Amino acid sequence: MKRILIILMIATLVLPAMAQRPKIGLALGGGGAKGAAEVGVLKVLEEAGVHVDYIVGTSIGSIVGGLYAAGYSASELETMFQTQEWLSLLTDRKASLNNEPYTTIDGVTYIFGFPVMDRNSRGIGVMSGGRIEQLIDSMASVKGCTDFESLKIPFRCVTADIREAKEVILSKGILCKALRASMSIPGIFKPVEHNGRLLVDGGMLNNLPVDVCRQMGADIVIAVDLQQNEQKPRKKTDLNMLSGLANMFGFGGILEWITNRPDIDKYFENVKQADIYIHPNLPDADASSFGNKNAARMIQAGTAAAKGQLPALRALISKNK
Numbered sequence: 001m002k003r004i005l006i007i008l009m010i011a012t013l014v015l016p017a018m019a020q021r022p023k024i025g026l027a028l029g030g031g032g033a034k035g036a037a038e039v040g041v042l043k044v045l046e047e048a049g050v051h052v053d054y055i056v057g058t059s060i061g062s063i064v065g066g067l068y069a070a071g072y073s074a075s076e077l078e079t080m081f082q083t084q085e086w087l088s089l090l091t092d093r094k095a096s097l098n099n100e101p102y103t104t105i106d107g108v109t110y111i112f113g114f115p116v117m118d119r120n121s122r123g124i125g126v127m128s129g130g131r132i133e134q135l136i137d138s139m140a141s142v143k144g145c146t147d148f149e150s151l152k153i154p155f156r157c158v159t160a161d162i163r164e165a166k167e168v169i170l171s172k173g174i175l176c177k178a179l180r181a182s183m184s185i186p187g188i189f190k191p192v193e194h195n196g197r198l199l200v201d202g203g204m205l206n207n208l209p210v211d212v213c214r215q216m217g218a219d220i221v222i223a224v225d226l227q228q229n230e231q232k233p234r235k236k237t238d239l240n241m242l243s244g245l246a247n248m249f250g251f252g253g254i255l256e257w258i259t260n261r262p263d264i265d266k267y268f269e270n271v272k273q274a275d276i277y278i279h280p281n282l283p284d285a286d287a288s289s290f291g292n293k294n295a296a297r298m299i300q301a302g303t304a305a306a307k308g309q310l311p312a313l314r315a316l317i318s319k320n321k
Helices: 002-020 032-047 060-069 074-083 086-091 130-142 175-182 210-216 240-248 252-260 262-273 292-319
Strands: 024-028 054-058 103-105 108-111 114-118 155-161 166-170 192-194 197-201 220-224 276-278
Touching: 024 032, 024 060, 024 210, 032 060, 032 074, 032 220, 032 292, 054 060, 054 210, 060 074, 060 130, 060 155, 060 175, 074 292, 130 175, 155 175, 155 210, 166 175, 175 192, 175 197, 210 220, 210 262, 220 262, 220 292, 276 292
Parallel strands: 024 054, 024 220, 054 155, 220 276
Antiparallel strands: 103 108, 108 114, 155 166, 155 197, 192 197
């Protein structure tokens, strides 16, 4: 009886505190190699004891967020960024052909091992992304999380339907396929077929998915923005002459995207809607700045930017209790 009373007393004290804690969401933006900075942000959040309840990612942000949701720690992701051969992973380079200036195997043409043309492909884009997909699948499998349903933290992945230029949020199914779709830069990587759609990089429509994080139920949204050059509103482009041709081939949405660029307005709105906005200073980095030294530098930039926002985050958490 005494044991039951003790349990009831503990529950009386703990449960209200748990109920009062605000739900924290993390919106991880796209930016290729600059995604290493997001790992630096995660390191600071872990050290500060900040519990993340929801994660949404776009492009490289989906890879960082998806693996973190699967149970990888920030230090484990740091090791991944600093040890993987990213150039080979992302380009599907065949190491056995590194010394071959030009060769064609099974309809695929390689230059020094890099695939530059695939005669068997129907999709837009040269690289299949098969190697990065295999890496993600094997890493997720280690944590027992090969699909969304098995993730430790609720996670959403932002992609785009390339035919209709519409945002597609993935929340179920095979994790590695979703992450592969979210990083499929149009014209470079082949789109991923999903329920009759051709999915590509989510950055095409929503590169800083604060709104999606809010829809999941987050009271406080921490946004990590990897973009370095501030985008400016653009004038609409008159492409009426091409609209009929684009619609004929099923890509009318792309033409509308080029004309209106809805992603820019959404980006600025999401920046405004973030409760905590973390913007790592990476003036000399770009989406292709992979490599051990670059990764270490960008992780440090993410760490510095996150530490600068910790007082504001703590104040916001206390205010929302």
